[in-house]
Amino acid sequence: MLINGVPGDQVSVHDRGLLYGDGIFRTLRVIDGYIQYWPRHYRKLQQDCSALHITCPEAALLFKELRYLIEQRLDGVAKIIITRGEQVTRGYAAVENMIPTRILSFTPALNYPDKNYSHGVRLRLCDLRLAHQLKLAGIKHLNRLENVLAAAEWSDPDIAEGLLLDIFGNVIEGIRSNLFMVRNGELFTPNLSNCGVAGIQRERVIEWAAEHGVPCWIQQFGLAELLIADEIFLVNSVIGLWPVRELAGSEWSHHPISMQVQEWLNHAHD
Amino acid sequence: MLINGVPGDQVSVHDRGLLYGDGIFRTLRVIDGYIQYWPRHYRKLQQDCSALHITCPEAALLFKELRYLIEQRLDGVAKIIITRGEQVTRGYAAVENMIPTRILSFTPALNYPDKNYSHGVRLRLCDLRLAHQLKLAGIKHLNRLENVLAAAEWSDPDIAEGLLLDIFGNVIEGIRSNLFMVRNGELFTPNLSNCGVAGIQRERVIEWAAEHGVPCWIQQFGLAELLIADEIFLVNSVIGLWPVRELAGSEWSHHPISMQVQEWLNHAHD
Numbered sequence: 001m002l003i004n005g006v007p008g009d010q011v012s013v014h015d016r017g018l019l020y021g022d023g024i025f026r027t028l029r030v031i032d033g034y035i036q037y038w039p040r041h042y043r044k045l046q047q048d049c050s051a052l053h054i055t056c057p058e059a060a061l062l063f064k065e066l067r068y069l070i071e072q073r074l075d076g077v078a079k080i081i082i083t084r085g086e087q088v089t090r091g092y093a094a095v096e097n098m099i100p101t102r103i104l105s106f107t108p109a110l111n112y113p114d115k116n117y118s119h120g121v122r123l124r125l126c127d128l129r130l131a132h133q134l135k136l137a138g139i140k141h142l143n144r145l146e147n148v149l150a151a152a153e154w155s156d157p158d159i160a161e162g163l164l165l166d167i168f169g170n171v172i173e174g175i176r177s178n179l180f181m182v183r184n185g186e187l188f189t190p191n192l193s194n195c196g197v198a199g200i201q202r203e204r205v206i207e208w209a210a211e212h213g214v215p216c217w218i219q220q221f222g223l224a225e226l227l228i229a230d231e232i233f234l235v236n237s238v239i240g241l242w243p244v245r246e247l248a249g250s251e252w253s254h255h256p257i258s259m260q261v262q263e264w265l266n267h268a269h270d
Numbered sequence: 271m272l273i274n275g276v277p278g279d280q281v282s283v284h285d286r287g288l289l290y291g292d293g294i295f296r297t298l299r300v301i302d303g304y305i306q307y308w309p310r311h312y313r314k315l316q317q318d319c320s321a322l323h324i325t326c327p328e329a330a331l332l333f334k335e336l337r338y339l340i341e342q343r344l345d346g347v348a349k350i351i352i353t354r355g356e357q358v359t360r361g362y363a364a365v366e367n368m369i370p371t372r373i374l375s376f377t378p379a380l381n382y383p384d385k386n387y388s389h390g391v392r393l394r395l396c397d398l399r400l401a402h403q404l405k406l407a408g409i410k411h412l413n414r415l416e417n418v419l420a421a422a423e424w425s426d427p428d429i430a431e432g433l434l435l436d437i438f439g440n441v442i443e444g445i446r447s448n449l450f451m452v453r454n455g456e457l458f459t460p461n462l463s464n465c466g467v468a469g470i471q472r473e474r475v476i477e478w479a480a481e482h483g484v485p486c487w488i489q490q491f492g493l494a495e496l497l498i499a500d501e502i503f504l505v506n507s508v509i510g511l512w513p514v515r516e517l518a519g520s521e522w523s524h525h526p527i528s529m530q531v532q533e534w535l536n537h538a539h540d
Contacts, residue, residue, distance in 0.1 A: 009282055009283050009284065010283065011281060011283055011288060012280060013280065013351075014279070017288050018287050018351075019412070020415065020417070021413050021414060021415055052415070052418075077360065079360075090377055091421070092417040092418050092420075092421035092445055092446060093421040093422065094421075107360055110360065128405055129404070131402050131465075132402070133399075133400075133401035133416065133437075135416075136415060136419075142288070142289070142290065142291055143290075143413035143414070143415045144289075144290035144291060144413070145290065145292060145406060145412075145413045146403065146405075147290070147362040148290050148354075148363075149405050149406075150362075152323065167403075195401075
């Protein structure tokens with residue numbers, strides 16, 4: 001791990017990342033030593049930092065540090081955390097001109113079961129409902145207790161992901177993934193302007209649709225609509241794409257469009 | 271500072287407090303070496319830990335460590351952070367039987383201006399609206415980006431606190447305080463079952479009302495009702511009680527009931 005460019009695994013207890021969750025993060029897939037979607041990830045880091053008025057470290061600096069960490073370890077997951085920095089004085093109000101803390105780490109790739117990709121996953125409908133916070137919607141920030149509580153709702157290892165609705169019952173996302181449904185050959189993905197995290201892989205799928213002349217609608221929809229979809233799939237930067245084979249008693253065994261998108265995501269470079 | 275009982279000022283970057291804001295905290299006023307409201311603070315620590323399924327450290331252990339920290343420093347603010355602990359594996363789902371991290375610190379008391387207590391403070395109406403999250407309402411957890419963003423809305427040092435409404439326009443609390451209004455000799459304080467932090471000092475004021483035969487209503491009310499209140503005051507464990515002298519163009523110059531409560535809070539022990 002590198003903390004502000006120095007090998008180590010400790011941060012100050014005065015870091016606002018710890019005190020208030022005052023920071024953002026990203027997880028990046030590393031395949032054959034290549035950092036997938038780096039320019040997009042950096043752009044999103046910049047946007048998220050900007051939304052919280054945190055100074056984003058330079059792309060060249062982060063990239064150099066990532067390369068140092070990855071070195072010979074060819075496959076895995078890199079994580080970047082940027083916090084607002086250390087502050088010794090008490091209080092929520094940040095002092096001016098803070099120097100952000102950057103925490104970079106690398107973990108060897110988790111091996112997800114092949115059947116998650118080929119046959120799809122079981123998705124749990126979570127009890128927890130996502131709150132609406134316009135000022136934080138879409139941002140991958142460090143205030144992740146909703147995700148933590150939702151992930152604690154089940155222990156069956158055969159359920160790969162949890163589905164999150166918002167407080168009004170709109171479908172929003174998976175705990176760690178974005179969601180798409182397919183209906184009559186068209187794609188639908190939830191509007192994330194009130195809550196949720198807008199991920200890189202979601203952007204990629206929207207682009208796939210545009211490139212292939214498939215309509216893709218970003219809009220509100222509820223559970224009832226989701227359950228009668230022709231296909232459902234989940235995406236994120238680390239897992240790629242998993243079709244959904246079961247949710248709330250409904251089952252799906254054919255995922256033709258999901259598979260086309262999966263194939264494209266696996267081979268298209270960016 | 272003491273981290274798990276050992277002097278230091280660093281925590282692991284694998285601590286879920288940093289990774290997800292997965293923890294809780296409390297700030298305690300220390301006066302003449304006496305830790306104010308310790309039994310209440312501990313009870314609230316237990317409740318908050320329990321709500322997040324974090325194992326709460328024993329009261330005797332925390333108390334002994336606080337005493338060690340405070341030592342000869344008679345006046346100040348002690349802070350206790352309890353996180354779910356360190357976890358090296360990736361993901362929102364916590365592993366079982368985690369050992370929580372306890373971070374105890376002590377800061378010499380901030381000297382708030384006397385006029386905050388005698389003449390009252392100016393209160394800003396914040397733009398940020400608090401989200402509704404039933405599973406987190408009332409808990410003093412480490413996901414505090416809403417407070418951070420609200421506190422960043424102004425820089426005028428003459429404004430001592432920010433007023434937070436929820437997404438439906440209900441009055442909820444100050445950024446770091448609970449709020450009461452006085453109307454026709456009765457107290458009203460917002461219902462915190464959807465959002466907000468239910469503090470120790472709020473409990474104390476509710477008890478003051480009960481002891482003095484003053485009706486105290488815990489209910490929803492909006493800004494319009496607040497602005498025609500006879501008095502408004504703010505409380506927390508560290509500041510005690512500040513009357514409000516100005517909010518959104520309305521002014522208050524007499525605070526007779528606020529002053530009675532303030533006097534009682536200053537002298538009643540618990």
